[in-house]
Amino acid sequence: MNSYLSLLMKIHIHPLLWGVFIIGIFTAAIKPLMILFVIILIHELGHALAAHHFSWRIKRIMLLPFGGVAEVDEHGNRPFREELIVTISGPIQHIWLIGGAYLFAELGWIQAETYEQFLYQNALIFFFNLLPIWPLDGGKILFLWCSRYAPFLTAHERMLKLSSGFLIALCLYTAVFYAMHLHLWMVLAFLILCHYQEWRNRHFVYMRFLLERYHGKENAISTLQPVTASANEQIYDVLKKFKRGCKHMVVFQANGEALRIDENELLHAYFVEKRVDSSLDELVSIY
Numbered sequence: 700m701n702s703y704l705s706l707l708m709k710i711h712i713h714p715l716l717w718g719v720f721i722i723g724i725f726t727a728a729i730k731p732l733m734i735l736f737v738i739i740l741i742h743e744l745g746h747a748l749a750a751h752h753f754s755w756r757i758k759r760i761m762l763l764p765f766g767g768v769a770e771v772d773e774h775g776n777r778p779f780r781e782e783l784i785v786t787i788s789g790p791i792q793h794i795w796l797i798g799g800a801y802l803f804a805e806l807g808w809i810q811a812e813t814y815e816q817f818l819y820q821n822a823l824i825f826f827f828n829l830l831p832i833w834p835l836d837g838g839k840i841l842f843l844w845c846s847r848y849a850p851f852l853t854a855h856e857r858m859l860k861l862s863s864g865f866l867i868a869l870c871l872y873t874a875v876f877y878a879m880h881l882h883l884w885m886v887l888a889f890l891i892l893c894h895y896q897e898w899r900n901r902h903f904v905y906m907r908f909l910l911e912r913y914h915g916k917e918n919a920i921s922t923l924q925p926v927t928a929s930a931n932e933q934i935y936d937v938l939k940k941f942k943r944g945c946k947h948m949v950v951f952q953a954n955g956e957a958l959r960i961d962e963n964e965l966l967h968a969y970f971v972e973k974r975v976d977s978s979l980d981e982l983v984s985i986y
Contacts, residue, residue: 706744709760710740710762711759711761711762712762713762716763720732734813734816735820735824736762738796738820738824739762739763739767740762742790742792742793742828743768743769745790745791745792746769746785746788746789747760747769749784750769750773750785753781753784753785755771755772755773755781755785756772756773757769757770757771757772758770758771758772763889766824766828769789771785773911774904774911775846775851775908775943776911776912779843779943779944782843783840786839786843787836790829790836793821793822793824796821800814800817800821830869831861832862832865832866832869832890833858833859833893834890834893835890838858841858841861842854843943845858845861846942849942850942851905851908851941851942852902853939855901855904856901859898859901863894866887866890866891866894873887908943909938909941909969909970910970912941912966913963913970922944923945923946923947924942924945924948925947925959926940926949927951928940928949929951929979930952930953930978930980932951932978933977934969934974934975934977935969935975935976937949937965937979938965938969941962946962948962949962949965949979953979953980953983960979968982
């Protein structure tokens with residue numbers, strides 16, 4: 700129980716959110732802001748509780764004026780089931796919140812106006828978060844879906860391209876129907892910045908994925924999937940074929956003989972021995 704309560708110590712309120720609260724006090728708009736704060740907090744705690752249940756490393760829970768982020772120190776080497784559960788555990792909270800708000804309204808603990816406002820904001824955050832745009836929950840689900848059919852690096856780039864298309868469509872829709880909605884434009888600016896940073900750092904994200912595998916963080920994964928390669932293929936090009944959710948055995952032909960190399964040997968050669976440009980047949984001749 701104490702370990703779960705320790706999650707509360709990881710909650711951080713962004714200075715921008717404090718500024719919004721101060722503005723809300725002076726503009727008499729504190730009630731909708733408090734409703735938004737409660738919904739976002741419960742949403743992010745849903746992610747954090749699920750991640751804590753699977754012993755993920757949670758860095759912090761940051762609450763922003765237009766949402767929140769549960770930051771974890773995991774890099775794509777957890778089982779698909781865990782990743783999906785942690786991702787959907789945020790949106791799931793909005794379902795029971797509807798029932799809780801209805802009960803409070805029936806008991807007379809909240810006014811009808813507050814109840815309607817709560818339902819509106821709860822539904823808005825729920826559906827917005829499920830948009831297939833990175834780093835929203837829908838974008839993370841899109842990444843998982845892409846990862847089922849493609850290697851990690853390819854899936855990551857494909858997800859960002861698809862997500863960018865949806866984001867552009869959302870920006871155009873906003874420009875036509877909500878051109879004067881400052882709050883929405885702030886959210887879109889944040890999403891655009893996230894896309895830019897994620898695309899710029901995509902190779903760094905990929906390296907962290909490989910490093911985590913090398914240090915044994917994929918030990919919860921039991922599925923073994925062979926990767927076919929050619930003898931003259933460089934180690935770096937072979938590593939590009941590594942996927943989430945499974946462990947690999949590299950299979951190739953050399954001198955008419957079928958050979959196998961465990962992924963840990965490739966990762967060791969790449970990260971420790973710095974054999975960046977070596978081919979598979981050169982690696983076999985050394986070992």
